[in-house]
Amino acid sequence: MNKKSSVRLASHIFPTKYQITVKPDLEAFIFEGEETIDLILQKPSKNITLHSKELEIESAEIFNASLRERKKGIWAGKMSYNTKAETATLAFSKFLPKGKSQLKLIFKGVLNDKMRGFYRSSYTHQGHEKHLATTQFEATDARRAFPCFDEPAQKAVFEVSLIIPEFQSAISNTLPTEIKEHSGGYKIVKFAPTPKMSTYLLAMIVGDFEFVESIAKSHGKKTTVRVYTTPGKKHQAKFALNCSIKFLEFFNQYFSIPYPLNTLDLIAIPDFAHGAMENWGAITYRETALLIDEEHSAAANKQQVALTIAHELAHQWFGNLVTMEWWTHLWLNEGFASYIEYLAVDNLFPKWDIWTQFAYGDMGYALTLDAFKNTHPIEVEVGNPEEIGEIFDAISYSKGASVIRMLAAYLGERKFRDGLRFYLKKYSYKNAATKHLWMALEKISGKPVAKIMRNWVSRPGYPVLKIVDDGKKLKIFQSRFYSSAVSKKQSKDKTIWEVPITSRDSNYHQPTTTLSRPSATLPQRGREGRQWLKINSNETGFYRVAYGPKMLESLAEPIKNKKLSSIERWGIIRDAFALAEAGEIPTSDALGLAGKYQKEDDYTVWVELVSGLDAIAQLIYKEKIYGEFKKFALNTFAGILSNTNWTINAKDAHTKALLRSLILNAAGRFGDAAAIKIAKQKFKHLLSTGKHIHPDLRSAVYNTVAENGGEDEFKKLHFLHNQANLQEEQRRLARAMANFKSKNEIVKYLKFVLSRHVRAQDAPLFLAVSLANPNARDLTWKFIKQNWNILLQRYGHGGHLLSRVIQPLWHYSTEEKAKEIEKFFRTHPAPGCQRTIAQILEKIRSNEAWLRRDLRNIENFLHGA
Numbered sequence: 001m002n003k004k005s006s007v008r009l010a011s012h013i014f015p016t017k018y019q020i021t022v023k024p025d026l027e028a029f030i031f032e033g034e035e036t037i038d039l040i041l042q043k044p045s046k047n048i049t050l051h052s053k054e055l056e057i058e059s060a061e062i063f064n065a066s067l068r069e070r071k072k073g074i075w076a077g078k079m080s081y082n083t084k085a086e087t088a089t090l091a092f093s094k095f096l097p098k099g100k101s102q103l104k105l106i107f108k109g110v111l112n113d114k115m116r117g118f119y120r121s122s123y124t125h126q127g128h129e130k131h132l133a134t135t136q137f138e139a140t141d142a143r144r145a146f147p148c149f150d151e152p153a154q155k156a157v158f159e160v161s162l163i164i165p166e167f168q169s170a171i172s173n174t175l176p177t178e179i180k181e182h183s184g185g186y187k188i189v190k191f192a193p194t195p196k197m198s199t200y201l202l203a204m205i206v207g208d209f210e211f212v213e214s215i216a217k218s219h220g221k222k223t224t225v226r227v228y229t230t231p232g233k234k235h236q237a238k239f240a241l242n243c244s245i246k247f248l249e250f251f252n253q254y255f256s257i258p259y260p261l262n263t264l265d266l267i268a269i270p271d272f273a274h275g276a277m278e279n280w281g282a283i284t285y286r287e288t289a290l291l292i293d294e295e296h297s298a299a300a301n302k303q304q305v306a307l308t309i310a311h312e313l314a315h316q317w318f319g320n321l322v323t324m325e326w327w328t329h330l331w332l333n334e335g336f337a338s339y340i341e342y343l344a345v346d347n348l349f350p351k352w353d354i355w356t357q358f359a360y361g362d363m364g365y366a367l368t369l370d371a372f373k374n375t376h377p378i379e380v381e382v383g384n385p386e387e388i389g390e391i392f393d394a395i396s397y398s399k400g401a402s403v404i405r406m407l408a409a410y411l412g413e414r415k416f417r418d419g420l421r422f423y424l425k426k427y428s429y430k431n432a433a434t435k436h437l438w439m440a441l442e443k444i445s446g447k448p449v450a451k452i453m454r455n456w457v458s459r460p461g462y463p464v465l466k467i468v469d470d471g472k473k474l475k476i477f478q479s480r481f482y483s484s485a486v487s488k489k490q491s492k493d494k495t496i497w498e499v500p501i502t503s504r505d506s507n508y509h510q511p512t513t514t515l516s517r518p519s520a521t522l523p524q525r526g527r528e529g530r531q532w533l534k535i536n537s538n539e540t541g542f543y544r545v546a547y548g549p550k551m552l553e554s555l556a557e558p559i560k561n562k563k564l565s566s567i568e569r570w571g572i573i574r575d576a577f578a579l580a581e582a583g584e585i586p587t588s589d590a591l592g593l594a595g596k597y598q599k600e601d602d603y604t605v606w607v608e609l610v611s612g613l614d615a616i617a618q619l620i621y622k623e624k625i626y627g628e629f630k631k632f633a634l635n636t637f638a639g640i641l642s643n644t645n646w647t648i649n650a651k652d653a654h655t656k657a658l659l660r661s662l663i664l665n666a667a668g669r670f671g672d673a674a675a676i677k678i679a680k681q682k683f684k685h686l687l688s689t690g691k692h693i694h695p696d697l698r699s700a701v702y703n704t705v706a707e708n709g710g711e712d713e714f715k716k717l718h719f720l721h722n723q724a725n726l727q728e729e730q731r732r733l734a735r736a737m738a739n740f741k742s743k744n745e746i747v748k749y750l751k752f753v754l755s756r757h758v759r760a761q762d763a764p765l766f767l768a769v770s771l772a773n774p775n776a777r778d779l780t781w782k783f784i785k786q787n788w789n790i791l792l793q794r795y796g797h798g799g800h801l802l803s804r805v806i807q808p809l810w811h812y813s814t815e816e817k818a819k820e821i822e823k824f825f826r827t828h829p830a831p832g833c834q835r836t837i838a839q840i841l842e843k844i845r846s847n848e849a850w851l852r853r854d855l856r857n858i859e860n861f862l863h864g865a
């Protein structure tokens with residue numbers, strides 16, 4: 001048996017229905033459960049193996065119509081656990097016949113504080129500490145709450161009953177059908193049967209909640225939509241309710257399949273490992289991903305809430321109705337939802353210009369991570385839970401979304417949508433793999449989808465197109481792109497992608513072609529009198545373009561006069577920075593190009609410019625020229641900064657609010673004296689009057705105050721943090737506190753992050769921000785090493801929180817550091833972090849080469865500039 005198949009359950013026994021009754025105890029933090037599973041055995045069997053983890057199965061009994069003892073059932077004579085496989089095996093005294101049987105199990109477990117399985121979350125209300133019980137099952141944690149066949153293809157119907165205190169509420173995937181009294185001040189809430197679905201989508205939630213509700217109507221069907229919060233917060237649920245109703249109606253129409261349930265709940269959970277989870281009909285969220293306080297929430301948070309709601313709603317079809325056959329096809333779920341969330345948000349908020357933001361948020365991040373030698377193909381074989389957990393990453397999400405966007409552009413939006421409709425209809429309540437989606441899209445579009453998509457999905461990385469204009473012909477060459485010059489040298493990868501090539505010049509949209517070979521000559525219309533040429537119109541292709549120096553120079557003009565769209569202006573500077581890092585062009589070329597963006601006013605383009613300059617600042621912060629570089633950066637911002645003020649106008653566009661926050665933050669960080677002065681004034685005013693700062697200005701104020709402050713400012717930010725009760729505000733403050741430069745404050749901060757004042761769900765982000773602060777990096781790394789056991793205990797059970805903590809180690813730039821980090825992780829376990837560690841080492845070595853190659857070049861550029 002090979003490693004991969006050994007983690008799968010036998011396929012000849014499968015469940016059709018679970019009747020589950022669970023009683024959580026929110027004082028003793030345990031739960032008791034009882035379930036009857038309807039099974040089908042395709043051949044006689046003496047034992048049954050199913051998933052169970054950290055549960056105690058007290059009894060197991062099988063009922064079968066053809067067995068004598070049918071009334072009593074037969075007891076499992078022997079029960080054994082395999083902790084590695086996370087299974088329990090029940091051995092019976094005689095063969096169970098082929099056909100239907102019922103398995104009855106009684107079990108109990110711990111209501112843990114690890115944010116997975118069936119767990120407890122805490123909050124304070126009116127000065128008292130309270131708890132609620134909730135579930136997080138994806139990917140492989142349903143088995144921590146009840147023994148089950150915990151694989152996505154083992155779909156069944158679930159009938160849940162929850163036994164809860166009389167005055168609390170229970171939420172599950174469907175609506176209650178019956179509430180009965182139960183002994184000892186309890187009641188039993190019985191929920192309607194779910195649709196046929198996978199175990200990872202089940203939800204059971206118990207506690208004190210309040211909610212707002214409304215009704216969505218479409219296709220003549222009504223769905224009650226509710227947004228739940230812990231007591232005292234339902235006024236923060238209105239924005240989410242409004243979005244949910246609109247998105248539900250949008251998706252009903254877009255997919256042309258009505259949402260099948262009569263209820264849709266969105267629940268804000270105070271402790272939550274991820275951003276949100278798409279449990280069918282009972283979607284759970286961390287508070288910052290759902291709640292909006294009109295007085296205290298920033299535009300950026302509103303946008304994130306809308307995108308997250310749209311994402312999880314899309315899963316109700318793509319994921320819940322049609323589910324991947326196995327986790328290898330996870331990207332179908334996550335890549336698709338990460339793409340379509342933008343479509344829904346664009347529909348509801350057309351002025352947000354959300355597709356341009358897709359560029360930086362998803363596509364740019366994917367291009368960065370997939371440029372490592374240590375990346376992985378979108379589709380990857382996975383077996384055990386640790387491997388499965390590791391692929392919930394930017395490759396599945398953001399590269400997945402990006403290649404889907406490329407495909408949609410290639411097929412045309414309408415054909416793409418119709419193909420999806422066909423796919424969803426055909427596989428409703430079933431499972432599918434990547435090839436099934438390609439077949440559906442091929443059938444509707446008549447285009448060779450599988451052939452085109454093959455290497456984008458099955459191979460790691462993506463191509464860079466080198467464009468050579470010899471004066472007569474335009475030649476184009478493709479090869480895999482590496483951000484590290486070191487990795488490129490070692491590479492033997494000869495992958496050739498099917499690259500859809502779109503281009504336009506100062507006169508024409510050129511004909512679209514597909515490059516299927518290492519190189520080709522591009523057909524061109526009317527090259528006479530052409531002033532410039534841009535490859536990859538609207539940046540729909542998932543690749544980079546390396547123009548020759550002349551061609552790149554000629555693009556400065558359409559950048560300045562905005563003949564190119566904002567997403568195209570973004571693409572050009574994005575690639576220039578990346579090519580400089582990779583050693584394909586001198587860094588001075590990228591910096592020179594950045595200087596051409598002085599009239600730029602698009603938010604996304606500025607995010608890229610700021611982040612490109614930040615990356616170089618990280619590289620040279622210890623060098624003599626750092627001060628001069630900061631001046632150059634401020635000079636680059638000068639135009640936009642002079643157009644950005646601290647006064648908010650209620651009529652300001654959404655993207656203007658985002659841009660303002662970005663630019664003011666950058667101004668403070670790069671040392672603009674005026675920005676620092678105003679930030680300090682605003683902070684002082686806040687403390688002396690208690691009058692709120694506008695939410696869109698707060699991060700710039702807090703960050704700038706911390707970057708330029710000391711003991712006193714630390715104390716004040718800390719005070720504000722402990723006073724705040726909106727998680728968004730707490731996070732804003734705590735993040736800002738990672739930006740101090742002085743040792744004392746850094747040390748205090750690190751202690752604070754692991755104290756009881758910071759939730760376990762948030763500490764990883766704060767440690768990461770501190771590690772990204774060059775002044776705090778060494779101290780933070782030392783602290784992480786010293787507290788590794790605590791981190792392991794908190795986050796070492798899987799998921800992404802641990803790898804998120806260490807990722808910013810990749811800002812280091814010496815071989816000595818690489819060696820030290822490598823050594824540490826050779827002797828310290830870091831579950832779920834292997835790929836991140838490899839990427840850290842790869843990037844550090846790349847940084848070292850970059851610095852050696854271009855330090856003098858940057859210096860010369862700054863002196864000449």
Ligand code: BES
Pocket residue numbers: 138139274275276277278307308309311312315334337338392
């Ligand atoms: N299905 C995921 C939740 C999840 C993530 C489960 C990782 C198990 C492991 C959910 O749909 C999701 O993708 N949530 C995102 C937020 C979303 C807006 C991208 C998350 O939690 O980060």
Ligand code: ZN
Pocket residue numbers: 311315333334337
């Ligand atoms: Zn998702």
